[in-house]
Amino acid sequence: MKKVVLITGASSGMGKETAKLLLQQGYTVYAAARRVERMEDLKPLGGKVLAMDVTDDAAMVNGVRQIIEAEGRIDALVNNAGFGSYGAVEDVSMAEARYQMEVNVFGLARLTQLVIPQMREQRSGRIINITSIGGKIVTPFGAWYHASKFAVEALSDAMRLELKQFGIDVVVVEPGGVKTEWGGIAMDNLRKTSGRGVYKPLVDRIMATMPGIEKKAAEPQVIADLIAKILRTNKPRTRYHAGYMASTVLTLRKLLPDRAFDAALLSQLK
Known part of the structure; x- marks a missing residue:
């Protein structure tokens, strides 16, 4: 029996590459995103496309119901949808902060709630939450994005403890630098929100570092390969990371006191 996987944010980047790879490996893949037209290329590969906005409860309920009615099971959920709202805490509106969260x-969390009952009934399942190294470290102007990823790390830990009894694994993937649309969107938000006024000098310094980082960023295939490995592994680890600087940054965060880490980070923005 083919394993059934639901992937959010599958219209580009890591989500789309994961969908392609899993289809090649024989999974039944439901690719979900708002931009359905950008997933048309998955259909010839056997992908099943769902229009799903993760802020629309009805769309999520209908999507999960559709999968269960068609397949009778959901073996894995890859929570990949997300974006980065960047700007100084002083400048970001509460409406924008709430939308980020x-x-x-x-x-x-809501989509995970919807798939858990089916996984409990099966006594098996795997929930893979894509966070970021930004769920462990913080950079200037990313307060709300980092807050969201720190929150997903905590949610994942709690769910792992709750769901173990039902045979459901919860795994966190923490990408470092990866070539996706994420960086461009985050920097556009930063420029619009805090690119003028008192924060402009630091914003300009961050913007100046971006071309070099983007050049060294890993291809999204690196994360797709990691997710495929997690799905194949009988007893996966609780956390995995991959991508540009992921290992280095996470190691430094463990070893350095806060002020030393702050100084190391700011030194890269000179």
Whole structure:
């Protein structure tokens, strides 16, 4: 029996590459995103496309119901949908902050709620939450994005403890630098929100580092390969990371006191 996987944020980047790889490996893949037209290329590969906005409860309920009615099971959920709302805490509106949390945290949590009953009934399942090294470290102007990813790390830990008794694994993937649309969207938000006024000098320094980082960023295939490995593994670890600087940054965060880490980070923005 083919394993059934639901992937959110599958219209580009890591989500789309994961969908392609899993289809090649024989999984039944439901690719979900708002931009359905950007997933048409998955259909010839056997992909099943769902229009799903993770801030729309009805869309999530209908999507999960459709999968269960068609397949009778859901073996894995890859919570990949998300974006980065960047700007100084002083500048970011509360409406924008709430939307960041709605997409990255509450949408993920609600979709997970919807698949858990089926997985409990099966006594098996795997929930893979895509966070970021930004769920362990913080950079200037990313406060709300980092808050959302820190929250998903905590949610994942709690769910792992709760769901172990039902044979459901909860795994966190923490990408480092990866070539996706994420960086461009985050920097556009930063420029619009805090690119003028008192924060402009630091914003300009961050913007100046971006071309070099983007050049060294890993291809999204790296994360797709990691997710495929997690799905194949009988007893997966609780956390995995991959991508540019992921290992280095996470190691430094463990070893350095806060002020030393702050100084190391700011030194890269000179």
